[in-house]
Amino acid sequence: MTELPHILEMTPDDLIFHMQTCAVPMQPGEARRILSHIISDGRDGFPDRRPVASRLSDAVAATTVRTPLVVAERADDPSDKFVKYLLQAPDGALFEAVRIPLEKADTFTVCLSTQSGCAMACAFCATGRLGLRRSLAAWEMVSAFLTVRSEAPGRVTGAVFMGQGEPLANFDATIRAARVLSDPCGGRIKAESISISTVGIVPAIRRYARERHPYRLIVSLTTTDPAKRQALLPVAAQWSLDELALALREYAASCEDRVTVAWVTIAGVNTGDDEVSGLYRLLGNLPLRVNLVEVNDARPDGFKAPGRVELDRFRDALKAKGWPVVRRYSGGVAVHAACGMLASVRALCP
Numbered sequence: 001m002t003e004l005p006h007i008l009e010m011t012p013d014d015l016i017f018h019m020q021t022c023a024v025p026m027q028p029g030e031a032r033r034i035l036s037h038i039i040s041d042g043r044d045g046f047p048d049r050r051p052v053a054s055r056l057s058d059a060v061a062a063t064t065v066r067t068p069l070v071v072a073e074r075a076d077d078p079s080d081k082f083v084k085y086l087l088q089a090p091d092g093a094l095f096e097a098v099r100i101p102l103e104k105a106d107t108f109t110v111c112l113s114t115q116s117g118c119a120m121a122c123a124f125c126a127t128g129r130l131g132l133r134r135s136l137a138a139w140e141m142v143s144a145f146l147t148v149r150s151e152a153p154g155r156v157t158g159a160v161f162m163g164q165g166e167p168l169a170n171f172d173a174t175i176r177a178a179r180v181l182s183d184p185c186g187g188r189i190k191a192e193s194i195s196i197s198t199v200g201i202v203p204a205i206r207r208y209a210r211e212r213h214p215y216r217l218i219v220s221l222t223t224t225d226p227a228k229r230q231a232l233l234p235v236a237a238q239w240s241l242d243e244l245a246l247a248l249r250e251y252a253a254s255c256e257d258r259v260t261v262a263w264v265t266i267a268g269v270n271t272g273d274d275e276v277s278g279l280y281r282l283l284g285n286l287p288l289r290v291n292l293v294e295v296n297d298a299r300p301d302g303f304k305a306p307g308r309v310e311l312d313r314f315r316d317a318l319k320a321k322g323w324p325v326v327r328r329y330s331g332g333v334a335v336h337a338a339c340g341m342l343a344s345v346r347a348l349c350p
């Protein structure tokens with residue numbers, strides 16, 4: 001028996017096409033009203049009687065599924081108002097989503113997982129130590145977003161695919177989720193307010209560039225020393241830095257934005273002048289933006305974040321090359337919601 005499609009994976013065109021395959025004609029306005037009701041307005045169930053005829057909502061209900069996620073736990077860090085959601089899929093798979101407060105009052109973004117666990121094994125990341133359990137379906141990402149948004153005390157204006165997992169290792173589902181989140185009948189998030197991060201899977205970056213997706217791609221570079229990079233990001237053994245730079249050039253040519261490079265800063269490891277000149281040699285001819293994210297390693301003998309002086313010095317040296325540099329605050333440390341700390345465990349409430 002063919003599996004029924006999930007309603008949270010659909011844009012209006014998808015729904016019209018699906019209903020055509022079920023021999024139920026549907027007008028674009030009807031598809032828009034149904035999806036706006038369910039996704040944009042986040043209502044449970046299907047609209048009855050209005051805003052569409054009940055024969056249509058019954059047909060949609062009978063030919064699609066809307067399996068829910070379960071919130072296994074929510075934990076908020078009172079020091080910075082980050083809220084971590086531990087979510088459980090119907091098969092028991094666990095993964096997190098995090099509500100992140102933005103600078104503008106009462107606005108939030110949501111950090112979403114794309115996999116349960118991760119195969120990339122980055123040395124500084126708790127998710128990497130789990131290994132990969134499975135990739136998430138697009139509906140699980142959209143459902144996670146809707147769950148977090150439904151409880152936000154303000155507007156959710158963005159989404160970042162930076163939780164558990166490597167988004168480009170689950171390319172199709174991640175792009176499908178981003179498309180639903182940015183649809184006017186879906187999450188209603190502007191495409192430019194959606195970011196997708198990657199540790200640097202070269203063929204996937206090249207595909208992303210070819211397909212010209214409108215979301216911001218953030219590439220975690222973290223060091224330009226090949227040996228150090230392979231130690232910190234084992235996936236780097238598969239492609240040289242020159243191959244990665246070439247893929248980023250293709251990406252830069254495909255979009256009108258700067259290329260955003262993320263740098264997980266680690267005390268005494270990757271904040272020296274050699275890294276600044278290495279970055280300039282590698283990508284100096286590209287319009288770059290550098291996001292600094294301090295490492296969060298809960299292990300007593302784990303990596304340490306740089307102190308104020310070391311971080312400021314590194315940031316100033318990068319800025320001196322003409323690149324905009326942003327220090328990304330990764331909060332929720334007390335409840336293990338910060339970057340690199342997501343490991344499907346219940347929060348250690350402060």
Ligand code: SF4
Pocket residue numbers: 118119120121122125126127128129163164165166199340
């Ligand atoms: S940093 Fe991202 S890609 Fe690396 S192990 Fe963690 S979740 Fe996976």
